[in-house]
Amino acid sequence: DAGVIQSPRHEVTEMGQEVTLRCKPISGHNSLFWYRQTMMRGLELLIYFNNNVPIDDSGMPEDRFSAKMPNASFSTLKIQPSEPRDSAVYFCASSPRTVSQGEQYFGPGTRLTVT
Amino acid sequence: AQSVTQPDIHITVSEGASLELRCNYSYGATPYLFWYVQSPGQGLQLLLKYFSGDTLVQGIKGFEAEFKRSQSSFNLRKPSVHWSDAAEYFCAVGGNNDMRFGAGTRLTVKP
Numbered sequence: 001d002a003g004v005i006q007s008p009r010h011e012v013t014e015m016g017q018e019v020t021l022r023c024k025p026i027s028g029h030n031s032l033f034w035y036r037q038t039m040m041r042g043l044e045l046l047i048y049f050n051n052n053v054p055i056d057d058s059g060m061p062e063d064r065f066s067a068k069m070p071n072a073s074f075s076t077l078k079i080q081p082s083e084p085r086d087s088a089v090y091f092c093a094s095s096p097r098t099v100s101q102g103e104q105y106f107g108p109g110t111r112l113t114v115t
Numbered sequence: 116a117q118s119v120t121q122p123d124i125h126i127t128v129s130e131g132a133s134l135e136l137r138c139n140y141s142y143g144a145t146p147y148l149f150w151y152v153q154s155p156g157q158g159l160q161l162l163l164k165y166f167s168g169d170t171l172v173q174g175i176k177g178f179e180a181e182f183k184r185s186q187s188s189f190n191l192r193k194p195s196v197h198w199s200d201a202a203e204y205f206c207a208v209g210g211n212n213d214m215r216f217g218a219g220t221r222l223t224v225k226p
Contacts, residue, residue: 043205043216091158100209101147101166106158
């Protein structure tokens, strides 16, 4: 298996622009997670899906952030409009089990820079 | 909700020396416990996990961890560290329909 695939790997954009991050989970995994990692705040869980349904989005920082999972093999995280403080590494992870029980498989991340 | 603490932000060890990274958790029941490693520029990789049974679990890359219920700990150990082990290590605790990651411990390996 190719593992969790994320695109793009790097994104540089200007403040106010829309940013879309993409994730393809491991086939057969039924849980998907979006994380944000910064030096200041560490690893933060933004949202997670189970069987394509958003279960907990309490970590989404603002209404500017939205996530979708239209099918079992694809998810997006959108920021609109983007701000400099959104600069971070965004990780997608998938798991064959529920959030509390399952080991998570992380993608390589998308490094987002908002200028 | 559960919580997890990694008391050491940064640890430096000499190559060949033994290693122990600390992890303490707070949870009312038996948790699901994990250790992950993150090399620079990469995502987290699972080292090992504990669900139940034998409290000493073996993982990849020669790592092991021991679950001690009385101390609410799940410390990661390696008998002899290699330079390639330099990375950030995260402990995670699952339970109550949630997963919490520690803040991480950065490991530096001296030649």
